[in-house]
Amino acid sequence: MQKLIAKIKQANSILLSTHRQCDGDGLGAQLGLFHAFRKINKKVRCVNVDATPKKYDYLNTAKFIQYYEGSHEPIEPTDLALILDTNDKRLISPLYEELEKKCTSIAFIDHHPILDEGPAPTADSLIETKAASTGEIAFAIIKSLQIGLDAQIARAIYTSIVFDTQLFRYVRNSAQSHLIAAELLSYEKDPAEVHKFLFANHKVEKFKFLASLLDQMVYFADKKLAILKIKQSDLTAHGMVPEDSRDIIDLIMNVESLSAAAVILETHNRHYKISIRSKGAFEVRAIAESFGGGGHMYAAGATVDLPYEKVHAVIVEQLTQLLKHSA
Numbered sequence: 142m143q144k145l146i147a148k149i150k151q152a153n154s155i156l157l158s159t160h161r162q163c164d165g166d167g168l169g170a171q172l173g174l175f176h177a178f179r180k181i182n183k184k185v186r187c188v189n190v191d192a193t194p195k196k197y198d199y200l201n202t203a204k205f206i207q208y209y210e211g212s213h214e215p216i217e218p219t220d221l222a223l224i225l226d227t228n229d230k231r232l233i234s235p236l237y238e239e240l241e242k243k244c245t246s247i248a249f250i251d252h253h254p255i256l257d258e259g260p261a262p263t264a265d266s267l268i269e270t271k272a273a274s275t276g277e278i279a280f281a282i283i284k285s286l287q288i289g290l291d292a293q294i295a296r297a298i299y300t301s302i303v304f305d306t307q308l309f310r311y312v313r314n315s316a317q318s319h320l321i322a323a324e325l326l327s328y329e330k331d332p333a334e335v336h337k338f339l340f341a342n343h344k345v346e347k348f349k350f351l352a353s354l355l356d357q358m359v360y361f362a363d364k365k366l367a368i369l370k371i372k373q374s375d376l377t378a379h380g381m382v383p384e385d386s387r388d389i390i391d392l393i394m395n396v397e398s399l400s401a402a403a404v405i406l407e408t409h410n411r412h413y414k415i416s417i418r419s420k421g422a423f424e425v426r427a428i429a430e431s432f433g434g435g436g437h438m439y440a441a442g443a444t445v446d447l448p449y450e451k452v453h454a455v456i457v458e459q460l461t462q463l464l465k466h467s468a
């Protein structure tokens with residue numbers, strides 16, 4: 142931490158980024174640091190690989206974030222690039238390759254474990270797997286730099302925490318998430334509005350889509366495990382885009398009997414995006430890693446280019462084995 146703080150102090154220009162298909166945590170940490178660094182007169186910019194989902198409009202993303210894909214604006218030479226909520230440079234590609242050319246140093250600020258068989262993060266990186274969200278690490282950085290909080294910083298960091306803990310359901314054996322949130326609430330005057338933007342944003346069509354999918358869930362191992370396949374045709378039939386299915390894995394984990402479950406989303410022909418969750422009896426990250434993906438111990442994912450039957454069979458086999466050995 143102290144090494145990174147020194148790097149930040151030295152840097153005149155800082156570029157902030159987060160992983161492709163950003164989420165509330167990466168975005169909140171990025172914007173929290175952005176607003177904080179502006180207060181200490183850094184030349185700071187946010188550049189992400191791809192667009193931000195609409196539900197985050199309340200963070201004024203269009204005003205503060207530039208997009209690399211589809212933009213013709215070059216990346217200017219920058220002292221320091223900070224990449225939030227991932228330590229896997231492949232999730233920033235092809236922006237990452239550009240940052241390597243233009244930035245003096247690059248550091249990942251993240252709470253995911255480093256992949257056993259992935260690219261190593263840069264030497265300046267700060268990986269804190271005990272943090273329930275990257276926003277909490279961003280908060281610690283802001284505190285270390287003795288930057289005063291304000292409403293914009295608070296809303297961004299609060300977004301990180303409530304998003305990754307799913308409204309404090311997934312805290313990591315620590316009071317830290319709650320304590321930081323309590324401090325932020327002196328500045329964030331309408332937390333219920335943030336909760337609404339993040340979690341109560343479903344259209345009626347989305348519920349019809351969900352209803353059709355819940356019927357297609359396949360339970361096995363005494364209803365302790367389940368797999369849900371989402372086909373392209375399921376999305377198009379309800380006017381949905383892949384982003385609309387991202388929260389489904391977390392919704393189905395509300396089934397009491399389940400220990401773990403997987404959603405296999407068909408992104409295009411023979412390409413699948415796998416999301417796996419466990420309630421904690423056993424870890425599922427290794428399954429994602431076996432497909433070249435990664436994530437947390439109990440929440441992981443991968444994208445694969447394999448026939449569906451193969452993907453399905455591997456996941457069923459691995460989940461069944463893990464469940465058996467967890468008993």
Ligand SMILES: [Mn+2]
Pocket residue numbers: 166167226252274275305
């Ligand atoms: Mn995160």
